[in-house]
Every structure is written in structure tokens, then in C-alpha cells.
Amino acid sequence: MSATGASPRSIEARLAARGFATAPFAPAGAARAQLGRAAPERQVEPADVAALREVVIEAGVANEALIPVGGATALAAGRPLARRGLALALRRLDRIVDHSPADFVVTVEAGCRFATLQAELARHGQWLAVEPPDRERATIGGMVAAAATSFVAAQHGTLRHHLLGVQVVGADGLLTRAGGKVVKNVAGYDLMKLHHGALGTLGVVVAATFRLRPLPTADLALWTVAEGSAAIAACGDALAAPGTTPAAGWFIGHLRANALEGELVARFQGARAAVIEQGATLEAARAGGAPWRREVLDGVAALPRALQQLAEIASTADDPHGALLTLHFLPSRTPELLAALQRFGTGKVALDLVRGTGFLRLATDGEEGSLTASLRHGLDALHAELRAAGGAIHASAGPTALRTALPWDALDPAAAKVAARLRDELDAARRFNPGRHGA
Amino acid sequence: MSFAALERLVGRDQVLTGAAALLPFESDGLTHFRARPRAVVLPGTTEQVAAVVRWCVETGTPFVPRGAGTGLSGGALPCATGVVIELARLNRILEVRARDRVARVQCGVVNAELSAALRPLGLHYAPDPSSQTACTLGGNVAENSGGPHTMKYGTTTDHILGLKVVLPDGEISELGGPLAGRPGLDLVGHFVGSEGTFGIATELWVRLTPNPAVVRTFLFAFADLDAACRMVSRIVADGILPAALEMLDRQTIQVVEASVLRAGYPTDAEAVLLVELDGSAPQVDDDARRVRAIGADAGAFETREATSAEERLKLWKGRKGAFGALGRLSPDLYVQDAVVPRSKLPEILRQVRQIATEERIRLSNVFHAGDGNLHPNISYDGRDHDEVARVVRAGDRILKACLAVGGSLSGEHGIGMEKRDSMALLFAPADLDVFARVRHAWNPLGLCNPDKVLPGTKVCVEFRPGVTIEGVTH
Secondary structure, three states: OOOOOOOOOOOHHHHOOOOOOOOEOOOOOOOHHHHHHOOEEEEOOOOOOHHHHHHHHHHHHHHOOEEOOOOOOOOOOOOHHHHHOEEOOOOOOOEEEEEEEOOOOEEEOOOOOOHHHHHHHHHEEEEEEOOOOOOOOOHHHHHHHHOOOOOOOOHHHHHHOOOOEEEOOOOOOOOEEEEOOOOOOOOOHHHHHOOOOOOOOEEEEEEEEEEEOOOOOOEEEEEEEOHHHHHHHHHHHHOOOOOOOOEEEEEEEEEEEEEEEEEEEEEEEEEEHHHHHHHHHHHOOOOOOOOOOEEEOOHHHHOHHHHOOOOOHOOOOOOOOEEEEEEOOOOHHHHHHHHHHHHHOEEEEEEEOOOOOEEEEEEEOOOOOOOOOHHHHHHHHHHHHHHHHOOEEEEEEEHHHHHHOOOOOOOOOOHHHHHHHHHHHOOOOEOOOEEEEEE | OOOHHHHHHOHHHHHHHHHHHHHHOOOOOOOOEOOOOOEEOOOOOOOHHHHHHHHHHOOOEEEEEOOOOOOOOOOOOEEEEOOOOOOOOOOEEEEEEEEEEEEEEEEEOOOHHHHHHHHOOOOEEEOOOOOOOOOOOHHHHOOOOOOOOOHHHHHHHEEEEEEEEEEOOOOOOEOOOOOOOOOOHHHHHHHHHOOOOEEEEEEEEOEEEEEOEEEEEEEEEEHHHHHHHHHHHHHHHOOOOOOOEEEEHHHHHHHHHEEEEOOOOOOOOOOOEEEEEEHHHHHHHHHHHHHHHHHHHHHHHHOOOOOOOOHHHHHHHHHHHHHHHHHOOOOEEOOOEEEEOHHHHHHHHHHHHHHHHOOOOOEEEEEHHHEEEEEEEEEOOOOHHHHHHHHHHHHHHHHHHHHHHEOOOOOOOOOOOOOOHHHHHHHHHHHHHHHHHHHHHOOOOOOOOOOOOOOOOOOEEEOOOOOOOOOOOO
């Protein structure tokens, strides 16, 4: 046995021989459990890309799986791990490599925290125009891998729309890149989109380049009490009316005994006079209902209560007693969705009324082995009703039994074959995150 | 080779053979690459496309998908031993869901015709390449096409939600769909821009964009190209996001003004900058005030705002028709496409002019300044072998200059056949190997649009005699 207690041929021994220490893998809260029964027990934390490449090569020799981890906020995404491996912590790769304010482009290492990047960009009046949940803990690499959602996607799109280039360490340990540092580029295949949402199963994204936007001059939030399903759907219609350009439009509230309670929240970003006008238009569209409150936001601390709740509901980070379902719906079918949700039962809900995505947070009492019959029945019914209305549902966090009760992705058999071949080409040994995206 | 089997699949009159019928399909918009295919097949349904592809697989016949043939990088260049699958007959708008802001269309729908059909609904399809009155949406998907309004609205990939694809083995797959944010591998995003090498998209779910409440279009004229570039940088640095920010240089202005597309550009200007602002009235008013101030500060000697829809259309007609107008100068036009970081525009434009002088070529610039996307256009006579050689050399030098300042090989025209051997200038062998492997995953037999995008030695095209293309054997 080696000094670490591992067998001489183990990955730990091999890494120790090259000067890499391993340590227990113990992310905060229940994050580790979300990887399932095969969650890694130890982690290695390379200091830079060169070290990371060495780790990948050693893992190849030892036939060890690697589980890239950033802020550990999205470990529940996808399927549970198919086999145990070593966690590959990326937090020391945290440099902002290159920020060109004149070009509105930044290149940043994967382990850099989103909040750190935004703070630096804000010094130049710029931002990466997304607002993810878990903004303090989430890392750039993790957000790319997990296709992090954004609360202001209605105006700015998601991270996918801003990703210009990636640097990736492949299963062979080679560092490759795709895309570039220009805002418009069609040279080479789009590997940015391929790695975005791939859960790190096709390679380790070690750095990414993004298009930036100027910080909006004004950020106006309006919120009011949601008075029933009809009012929620009507608000969605008002936000989609010609000439209305919301940054966000959400219903945020609770499902309770066949009732929906909560608030409608809209945000407008742009020139001050413009957002005031947009807000007034929305108020006029809903004349006669409960009055809107409004506030010009000047930072996270000023977020209205409903927006703070949105971040809590949509968080994919550890919650030992809860589960997060992500909803996809056609905005025109919002009334059917709302009816299905009310039949489903209790939970916290947040619906992006403009884009047709949303979140349903459930209490599950931390059950791991099986789902209660009533929850299973409710999930099946909700799933069926959403599908009938052209929508879809998947589980983003929660107990394994619940997550596996719902489909993860929607590839048809022909596409699944392409996906399998892509995996064969890029990671034939299923070195990275085995099983997270299915076979 | 007998094409009776193909005729049975799509109908006798939908298979073209013989030199005269095949002539229009010998090249796309990049005319100095030509090859005559064995046949051109015109399927009318996705199932027919799939049947044709399966026939190609069974017979080992290479196939090249083609839309309107407006591409400028040789992406739809036929393979001399294969067939062209012409998709123009799949030209129906199948479904428009206005509230959901999505539509399902066939790949042969012409770009501008979709927006025209959406006009009564107050919506449009945002990517608007200069060829939009002819190019098809399927071709736009293949090339990830851009256009003047991509600065604010993004390129094709930002507007495609789902695809029905005939894979290179003839299987039909539905990727994505009208719903936003589904989990799993983003095969839609990966497919867009694959230049017809991953399969044939026959149906598209496209995102629709609401028409802006207000549009204001400005012309700024400069006596100095550098000053115009400075204005571009200032607009971007000041946090203004115009819908479009387009530049024309003196040569282009002169040619446009001497043509039927006359737009009223000042003919004494070294550069004209077109700035279009859109959005709500207060937003546009605020931006307009700042843009005017920046223009004055940058030294514009004339500032003009289009005061009517007709006037705005005229300004744009000159810009979008510039390539056509440049055709008056000489028998052939080579439209180069490269992209640089915006801050490098003044420097690269100086180099481009220097190269043009040294290579003794007629060069004009009309380009998407807001994106740093250059289009140096070289007018030449393809019958003059010496001139052609200088044109090709100049194009190569311009590309290398762009790469040297951190740019890329193509902003929107694609790699195709034209730049496949230049890929090694931008990407390392390991990068290219990854590209080759993902292509192999989609297209394992290599029959779907072979030889494009990536460097290689196998070339199944015929070049015009006397043309010397660096790095390509002929």
C-alpha cells in the first residue's frame, strides 16, 4: 500500500506519485448525494490546465472515471453516475484570462465563480447577460456544462447565446479549442453548443469565451398580486404584446389545495425613459386589477421578495428535503399548464410566462429509495397533461427515484444513435461523468 | 450510371441529367470552383429526401444538399462523382404560432418570404443575409447565416429551435422543437452551421421576433475611413446596441451611386456608416441622441436620418444590393469574408488597402462593422489567369492578416471548399481532429457533402484551368 492507503496501481497512488494529493470529496450540504450511489469519495484539485491534463492522462491509464465539479450546484442534472470515479475539482482554475472591454469579449477559466466574473465586468460597465440561480456558488464551467437557466432570458437569451468559444481537455488529455474571440464566427463546427448542456460528458471545459453586453442604464421591476389563473395567463399575453420587450415576466408563488397564490413580476431593462414607458404600458394593460408596485433595481440587495423567491425556487443546489422539476410549455397553452399544476397539488412554482419555461419545487421528505404512490401518480398525471398540451417536464434535482421517474432528454432513436457515436468519438471509455447522459 | 431508381423515387421529371440541365448547378455563388454532378435530384418531401439518401448509401454515391445556391464559400459545390439533392421544392410554411413566436417551415422557404408572410402578425424572422430575397432557410441553417441585423439579434443559430433532419444514413430524426430550454445534448445547435456535412435539414422550427415599435435609420458620412471606424468603437463602447451598424467605403459608394440601386450616399465620402436603431420610442430616442453626438464628435461631415419608410428602404437597398452593383465593375466578383475583434477594424482596413495596392486589384469594402465582419470585395476578370492568381493571393493575405489580429476565417459565409485548407492556419491539428471526429459521428460513411470544411487531399471537383489555389491540388 502507498502512503495514501491506496493500492499502488490505483488512481490515487498514480496521482500521488506525480505530486497530486487527493482529498475527501465533500461538497456543501447534500450535493454529493445527488450523484447517486456511485458518488465519488475523493477529489483531486489541479492547480492549472497543465495539471488537469496530467490528471486526465493518469485516469486514462488507471481506467478511472472523472467527475468534473465546479460549484457543485448542478450535480443532480441528468442521470445518477453509472460508476464511481474521482471528482475533478475545477475551482483553482479561476482566472479571468482575458477581458477586452473595447470588444465586449471575455475569456474566463471554468472554475471562476459567476459572481466574481460579474463583479469584475461591472467595473467596466459590462455584464454577461444572464442571471442564473445559485449565482454566488455557480462556476462558469458548471454553468456551461449544465446549461444554466437565466431569469432574464426573455430579453437576453441564455448562456448558449453568449458563448463564443471553448477550450476543452478531452479524454485523451489533449487541450483543444473551438470558436474564438470574435462575436461572429462560423469557422469550424459549433462545439460550443455541443458542450453546452453536455454535463461534462464529452470533455472538460476548462475555459470559455463570452460575448458581453453593456450594463442596462435602468432595471425596472414591477410586481403585483396574481389574482387567479386567468390573470396569470393575461399577464403573459400582455408581456408578449407587440412593442413590449420585457427582460423577464414571471409568476412566482405557491400551489395550495387547488389554488395558485403568488405574484406576477415583470422586469424591463434599458434606458430609463424606455423602461418607465414599458412599465406604464404593462400597467395600462392590466387596468382594474390589483395595483402594481414598482422599483428601479440597483443590485441584488434591492431585489423584491418575489425575485428572491424565484432564485430559491429555481436553485438546483443541495436541498435534502426537496426536488426541482423543470417545466417546458408553449406560452399559448399557459391556461392548460396552470390547470394541470393546480390538479397536481402542493409546491412552490415559478413560471417564465414569456419563454415558456418554469420550475416546480416539491417537498419530498428526502425519500431516496422509492416514491410514494400518490407522488408517483401525481407526477405521471402532470407529465401526461403537459405532453397533451405540447409541453414537457424533467427533474433537475431531487431524490434519484424521482429523477429517474421522468425522462431526461428527448432524443428520438435516430438522434440517440448520433449522440452515442459522438460519445464514442470523444470519450469512448466513458471517462467523464459516466452515465449522467444515459449510455 | 442509370438513374431509373431515382426517377422512381421522386418522379421522372425531378431528376436532371445532361450538360445543359446540370450547368446551373455546377457552382454556388463562389464561381471559381466548378464541378458537374452526375445528376440533380429534386425531392418534394422529407420522405423522398430520405429515400434519395438511402439510394446514395446503397450505391456509394456522394451527395451534396443544395438550397438556392447563393452560398459564397463553395459549400454547395457538387461532387463530380455524385448527385446534388436540390431542396427548392420543399418551400411551404407549415405552421405559424404567433403567441408562441415560433413557426415550422420547410427548408426551401426563401428567407425574405417568411418575413413577408409574417408581416400581418407583427413578427419577422430576424437573420437577414444580403441574399435574403433568394437564399433559403435550409441554406441559412447549413451556413449559420448572419446579415446586417445580427449585431443585435444574433445569427441563424440563435433563431432555430428544432429541425427535422435526414441523417446521412437516410434515417429521419426530429431534433429539438418549439419548446425552450429542453435538457440534453444540443444537437440542434451543433447541427446549425455544419455546412451540409451532418445531414439535410428538411423542416425547421424557427423563432419569430416581434417587429420593433420604432425604427430609425441614420447615415453618417466621413472624409476618413479611420474616423468612421472610431465612431463604430465609440457606439459600442458607450453601451449602445444598434440593430445594425454597416459601413461602405468610397469605392462601394461610387459603384452603388452609379447603379440603379442609387441610395443617395454622398459620393465625396471616404466612408458611409449606416446606423439603425430599433426598439421602444424612448429607447430609440435616447440612443439616437447619443449616436448623433458620437457622429459629430467623430467628425462626420454629413448626418442624415431617413424620414420615411421609403427612404430607409432606399438606404438599405444600396447596402444590400452593393454586391450586385459591384458586378458592374468586372465580369467576376470575389466576396471575401473574415472577422476581427471590433477594436482592430482601423488597423485591418489599412492592411487590406495596402494588400490591394500591392497586388494591383480592384477592392471595395462593404461590411458589418458592428460585428467586425469584413467583406473585402475583389472585382476581377476570371479569363485573366494572372489577375485571378493575384486575387486569390490577396484573399489569402487578407485572411492571414485578420487571423494575426485575433480574428477568424469566416463570419458568416462558411468554410466550404474555399477555406478548408486555411483551417490549419486557425486551428491546431488536435482541434481539427476533434472536428473530424464529430463529423464522423454524424456522417460515418463520408458521403454527405464530402471534402468540405476540413482540410484534406481528396478533391472531387474540377477547377477552372489556370487557377492557382494555394494548398489545393488540381
